Amino acid sequence: MADDTKPVERAYVEEIGEEPRLPGHETELDPKPEWQPRYPGSGRLAGKVAIVTGGDSGIGRATAVLFAREGAKVAIAYLEEDDDARITADAIEAEGSEALLHPGDLGEPDVCQGLVDKVIEKWGRLDVLVNNAGEQHPDKDVTDITVEQLQRTFQTNIFSMFYLVKAARPHLKKGAAIINCTSVTMYKGSAGLLDYSATKGAIVAFTRSLSESLIKDGIRVNGVAPGPIWTPLNPFGGAPPEKVEHFGEDTPIGRVGQPNEVAPSFLFLACEDSSYMSGQVLHPNGGTIVGS
Template sequence: MPGHESQMDDKPAWQPRYPGSGRLEGKVAIVTGGDSGIGRATAVLFAREGARVAISHLEEDDDARFTADRIADEGSEALIHRGDLGDPQVAKDLVKQVVDKWGRLDVLVNNAGEQHPDKDITDITVEQLQRTFQTNIFSMFYLVQAARPHLKKGAAIINCTSVTMYQGSKELLDYSSTKGAITAFTRSLSENLIGDGIRVNAVAPGPIWTPLNPFGGATPEKLKTFGEDTPIGRPGQPNEVAPSFLFLACEDSSYMSGQVLHPNGGTIVNG
């Protein structure tokens, strides 16, 4: 966990699907978990739209370098940061490196996460429970705390929640719980920061084909039909989710805060 995209036979589609239009020109963004999956697709799309992008990753150096090279291919600059964002000092170091390098921070995408399937709540160990919350929600607190002094009027924070927050998931009890916390965090942080002109929103993907699932995030049985229970009838691709992050990061969404977008294959949720 979370796995190497470079080792997947059926590689996710991360490539931006349309030309850039300068919607993030001159901006600086952090995308956590930016080495692969939704994070990679978002980082490269941001670069196409003119942003300089810092990507954080846990240990997948090959994936991170590939993403950084694709950011460079878009004519932008990348910064790679390796470390466990569940450690508050790592979060501080990431923000410091970004500000030292580029002198500003405009967009924070809290995307990094992990999940572990368990069929019974008694199978969830104390270590797993604490680890999942540490990675999925504590890291968001640490990063926002580190970034807050550098976020000015017009900045944007986008958090990655999940369809499991709305539907529940019988095999992802701890993961779904963190996603509920992320949604509440998003709405509360929006109320806290909107007076300073900083917008906070979230994206709640459905089943998206990323390294998270085949490298231990889903059971073998679930992988056989992954995403087929959506109304569209298939899993989504990272480049079908990244535009939601872009929309919430740029001025197109200037009248939105505390909201959640749902690229989930047509599943109707109350959110």
Template sequence: MADPQHVDTAFVEQTSEEPRMPGHESALDRKPQWQPRYPGSGRLTGKVAIVTGGDSGIGRATAVLFAREGAKVAIAYLEEHDDARITRDACEAEGAEVLLSAGDLGDPDHCRGLVDAVIEKWGRLDVLVNNAGEQHPDEDVTEITAEQLQRTFQTNIFSMFYLAQAARPHLQSGAAIVNCTSVTMYKGAPILLDYSATKGAITAFTRSLSENLVADGIRVNAVAPGPIWTPLNPCGGQPPENMDDFGEDTPMGRPGEPNEVAPAFLFLACDDSSYMSGQVLHPNGGIVVNG
């Protein structure tokens, strides 16, 4: 497993134009709301979960909510150690055991190391939340470099394959995989061509993996957030001029908060959704989509 203070920078720099993305939540003037909004009810008691991109944003909100519901939580992130420590402390304040793992999930060796560390520490894996992602805005398809295209697909969809492959031998009947897709998969995004393409791949992967695993009692679902206030967009995922009115084009007229999305991940991770697989939930501010 990667040391929480170590990142395979050679791998990152080889494939990324902007290796510092998705950015630090601690640097934002307006802080996202990630704190759980209701008392826990033990819905994940005794469970072990991996949450990728768990240092900030939706990942942090999900990790802390899982902790409140009784899970032991492994928090996977790239290199934002300050944010990760805040998430760890918040999970531990809920009484949870926590494992931090820093490194690049686009590297299959790192993914295997992460799962191995979880099994070594806790002896089981019940929930895999594939939430980590990155996006790079471009006005024209010709502006997307081969390096950026590779980097976006490695982080957003290849990592899900790598983690599912590493986790599969340890997932028993009753386990759940929850992937993060996006509203952009359904309605498109003219300046997020490569990002939106990965989200379409994630939805197809979710439905296909569900069919592949459902007979073994393993459920696979996804969440497709709309515009959510996380570091992803203000730290380079959107042009700066788009941030003043970010999310105001939704029917609700505002961006969502991470703690408005995390309950969808909890629902799909626990037995409340025991008759659901291959499905997508849409916390998106009222945008009507097909699927």
């Protein structure tokens, strides 16, 4: 049981040692996640510039490469997994597009501002912001959650979204889109991921409120709430080994989802196909029925 009761008096918390293998390298996963786009592009993001956070692996990689296939130039933000990020960049370039890599902790406002500044310097515009980066730390009881872990989880999962939106806002024009990644855990709860689930609830509230704030300027804000998806997040410490062994089997579909089964939801919300949608959340979760 954690005995840490002192408040955290810093605006930024360094990486914690709860799960030292996080965030994990996709190159080490077996089996490998399926991230490759499943269908030809149709130019739905032609001429657009996108930022995808957590774009080195998993859902972020699948989304970034799909965006590139649809014509977008893509900036990838990631923590420290240079090998995974390089694979993503190579895949973007193989689609005939351009990539920009930006390592760093998005829980620091200066890192977020630096990312946006690099994008504007390189491409002169920003059309789509995908807030996908996140972290989680499993605990059996609320008393096991340290103050540092609590603040770190909120810092990565929701504070970073505020920082990035603030940095991006001056460059987002009419027709721009913001897509935030929440989770099925926001809707059904998760006994072992109390702090993580709480951040995902905050993301839904942020998404709906930000939509109300920006829609008058023609900027749409929506969310995606994936279910269990095969990415490095859970196998490298984000879930207990016994849960990873049967990950996704409790969904109605009966299996774990793949990143390229989630990326099309982000694409739909990023392009004009969803021009009449804002403040909404899509649910690629294996058939779990949840409230909207």
